[in-house]
Amino acid sequence: MTGEITMIQLGLGGVGQALTHQVLACQAALEQRYGFALCYRALVDRSGALVAEQSLDRATIQAALDAKQQGATLATLPQAQRGPINLADMLPDHPIIIVDVTAADGMETLLTAAVAAGHRIVLANKRPLTAGLDAFQALTEHGATRYEATVGAGLPVISALQALLDGGDVVRSIEASMSGTLGYLCTALEEGRPLSAAVRIAHENGWTEPDPRDDLSGADVARKALILARTCGLAWEMNDVPGEPWFPPPMAVVSVNEFMQRVGELDADMAGRVTAARAKGMALRYAAVMEPAGASVGLRELPLEHPLATLRGTDNLFSFTTDRYTNQPLVVRGPGAGVDVTAAGVLGDIVATARELSERHRA
Template sequence: MTPIIQLGIGGVGRALARQIVAVAPAIRRRYGIDLRYIAIADSRGIIAGDPTVSEEQVHQILAVKEAGHGLDSMTNAITDRHWIELLPATIAIVVDVTATSEHTAPLAAAVSAGHRVVLANKRPLCDEYDLFTALTERGATRYEATVGAGLPVIGVLQGLLDTGDEVLRIEAALSGTLGFLMSALEEGSSFAEAVWKAHALGYTEPDPRDDLSGADVARKALILARTCGIPVPADAVSAESLFPPQLATVSVAEFLQRLPEAEESVMERFAAARAAGNVLRYITCITPDNIEVGLRELPADHPLAGLRGPDNMISFTTRRYHDRPMVIRGPGAGVEVTATGVLSDIIATAREL
């Protein structure tokens, strides 16, 4: 049996639980691997199995979460113990699909006790560099879904590095939300209108500043750079924000209402790019000496210029892929594809064990 502890049962966590229940019989037949939850946690409680969480209990957990309740509302919930106390004597896989940094140190402790970790949550990899190395040493943590959701980005990068290639430059569009906004501007929308539409369609985080500040992209850039072996300190990657500082601390409702205050600077950049025959994209550029995250004017024939809507694109220029870079492109967000990235990592880890 491969015991799994899952932290977080939000959008990605629920999609993951459903996918695990659905594929478990096939994985058992194909590889002889028995994927079993031993605990599932949200921010308020933990449901632990005896010894495993049955499929019926997983469905009950999903129903409770979909009804908007916490796991502490279930009769058998644990609220006075940390998940780390539930780790078994055999090797378990701890899956972090929360958006908090509070599990970083316990995850590193689990790794040092010989357990394995799978992440969709970027935060544990963006803490101090020592924690990144503690988590990832000997390949103990897989984190494909942290960059590009279900797209194969981290695995491809690690494959290039493992086979002796040298990464010279990574250029990437890593935010579906910001990609959607750039396409909307190209279709004639104003910046504020584009953000309002993206927010109404649920394409942005509940607080759109989480996307518009570039902080989420900066975390992905940090993870890519660290995966390349560059010892980038936490908070060393600064991203260009698409709203003025006076809007940083107001309520979400006030932010949305005052969005026209962010209009001028973005639209000026957009008009200047268009006048020069270029396009504007929110991109990440990583070289061995530098990391940039922000709006850039790109010539129309640049690979990232061809992106439309919320797709991600990651281009690796390496010693081997020099004249024509290796390019990965596709949907870089969404709970189902993100859960798929996590599940692939779980299966790969279980097969390795």
């Protein structure tokens, strides 16, 4: 007999839509392989939600995807609940999976309450894990939350790190270049393009956050560094991983439009830094180094043969030096951005969680 594994998806943007397409595409294969059907109880965006008593049918899910693809909100669909949703009202007595593919602040409150009620969480949203340490611990206690896609998009970074830790290894340092956006900008600068032109292209193509300063401030990289550090058991807060910004403080307080108009003011300085590095046989990369003693996150001059210096475009690289991987670190490298690979990382976490819940049903 086929059991149903139910999920609620918060967010139906780039990653969320790609994820829903992937879920629909793999349902039959999962049923055949593992004997459970992955079902949506609700799809949620900022405007409202589609909610079913049991599970949303395929036609309703497709209507939601069509609406979002055309730029409409879920609230415009006739069967939608409009306005902010109350997640607690949607949660059944038995454990389900709540998937957060928003970029929203403050989700940790409702997600920790769901964990306390026995539900399971899958995240692409970094923010619930980078709020207070209490929230991180409440979410991740007893493996209640999976979060592979929060770092390195679809690359198996968190799972590699967890495998090292579960095997009793001790992580001495993690060196990484983990922003697809900043990687793209470093490559553009190396090719002689002005920073402002590269930022505008990245912004127009949706490769940056809506406010590109979320990337250029180093905050996005700092959040990922904090997630890696906390996964290693370090009791760090956001101020333990200060990211070096690419712009001076006065540009932090202007509107996004004004920032985009003034971003050209940064061109000469950044071009100069790249030229100075090249004159020394070095490349400029936005790198993070995390050790138990502390972290550094910022622009670094690296020898051309350094693995991080060989990265191009949006590729990421993570290098784990541990007690067992000492002379030759364990390296994970590959595309570190993109909605399809990110959604695939989320789906992998959903399926792993669903398999556990399914085993528990059977027991």
